[in-house]
Amino acid sequence: MGPEEEREVIDTLRSGWITTGPKAKRFESEFAKYVGAKRALAVAHCTGALHLSLWALGIGPGDEVITTPFTFTATAEVMGYLGARPVFVDIDPGTFNINPARIEEALESGEHKRVRAILPVHFAGHPCDMDRIGAVARQYGLEIVEDAAHAAGAARHLEGRGMTRIGTIGKLSCFSFYATKNFTSAEGGMITTDDDKLADRIAVASLHGMDHDAWKRYDKSGSWYYEIHDTGFKYNLSDVHAAIGVAQLKRADDFLKRRTAIARAYNDAFRGDASLQTPYSEPGIEHAWHLYVLRLKPETLTVGRNQFVEMLRARGVGVSVHCIPLHTMHFYRKNYGYRGDEFPVAEDVFSRCLSLPIYASMSDEDVAYVIETVLDLVRDNRR
Numbered sequence: 001m002g003p004e005e006e007r008e009v010i011d012t013l014r015s016g017w018i019t020t021g022p023k024a025k026r027f028e029s030e031f032a033k034y035v036g037a038k039r040a041l042a043v044a045h046c047t048g049a050l051h052l053s054l055w056a057l058g059i060g061p062g063d064e065v066i067t068t069p070f071t072f073t074a075t076a077e078v079m080g081y082l083g084a085r086p087v088f089v090d091i092d093p094g095t096f097n098i099n100p101a102r103i104e105e106a107l108e109s110g111e112h113k114r115v116r117a118i119l120p121v122h123f124a125g126h127p128c129d130m131d132r133i134g135a136v137a138r139q140y141g142l143e144i145v146e147d148a149a150h151a152a153g154a155a156r157h158l159e160g161r162g163m164t165r166i167g168t169i170g171k172l173s174c175f176s177f178y179a180t181k182n183f184t185s186a187e188g189g190m191i192t193t194d195d196d197k198l199a200d201r202i203a204v205a206s207l208h209g210m211d212h213d214a215w216k217r218y219d220k221s222g223s224w225y226y227e228i229h230d231t232g233f234k235y236n237l238s239d240v241h242a243a244i245g246v247a248q249l250k251r252a253d254d255f256l257k258r259r260t261a262i263a264r265a266y267n268d269a270f271r272g273d274a275s276l277q278t279p280y281s282e283p284g285i286e287h288a289w290h291l292y293v294l295r296l297k298p299e300t301l302t303v304g305r306n307q308f309v310e311m312l313r314a315r316g317v318g319v320s321v322h323c324i325p326l327h328t329m330h331f332y333r334k335n336y337g338y339r340g341d342e343f344p345v346a347e348d349v350f351s352r353c354l355s356l357p358i359y360a361s362m363s364d365e366d367v368a369y370v371i372e373t374v375l376d377l378v379r380d381n382r383r
């Protein structure tokens, strides 16, 4: 957070308008420009964005949505809100993204007769193979809703379109501006789409189903009267949050450059080590580097991943693990009958992975300290 964020927030506080209003509108139009989408709708969080998107497509009780188990629970929990079911398929061992071949298998198996949509997650900021996912979706008449929580600023080369920013490929794309994301509005989310009808419907639904500009009802020019047009949710983004988002968005490309430089430094340092596996980037992508996911090769080490994480933490390196596969979690086993051992690639990646610190304000000294500490620990614990 810098002086620009402070200025925007103070400007909003002093404007006398703190909830959804002109700053949220500005955040929408600037974000739409940033990703190249026709419409952008600011919402309270990506979870709400995903919920509204599936709802707007008419997904309801008994429907199925194909997604990855290697994600945060928000991706799949929203399906439950609508009475729909997450159909998990395994991931690609290189990119950690949903594997299009597994999507095809699930559809060809005949076991899933109610699939309505595919919900790919651009994990860690590496864009999914959207050409192949798009082809499968067209073949089976399915919608695509992208979970782009990690992928603001990422891009992928598409057949016939060239390099394309995430946010304009699927029917609807959902972004997160949660505090840990590449840029933030403290809490916040955005839906982008080129479909005006869906955008209009979501704009109304995201604020109680009231007329589109009902927020203006407190304005001098506004009317006290409002009509309820549709199902309503309370997913609007306040202007205080949008103010932070507007300021951060201006710095998003600089943040991304710094993250990319840190990821390169990690790659260069760890690539040659026999006990480490660096993340794979497909050609023709621009990675958002939301996470830097390093994998251990446990057969070469005397300690497991959990111990390695604890040792790094003990030496002051704030590592974490992303993600715990959803099909192994109590709720998904109980509610949807997953056993916890169906997706060997996701399970293998999870058992060996850890996320190293990566953020725009990270100093060169801190990057060097992380590299040195990881390499030290590997050397000290080599089998």
Ligand SMILES: Cc1ncc(COP(=O)(O)O)c(C=O)c1O
Pocket: 044, 045, 046, 047, 048, 071, 072, 074, 075, 121, 147, 149, 150, 175, 176, 177, 178, 188, 189
């Ligand atoms: C892949 C993924 N999807 C969705 C979300 C939900 O985002 P939010 O916290 O903005 O609701 C997250 C949050 O971390 C996420 O990692």
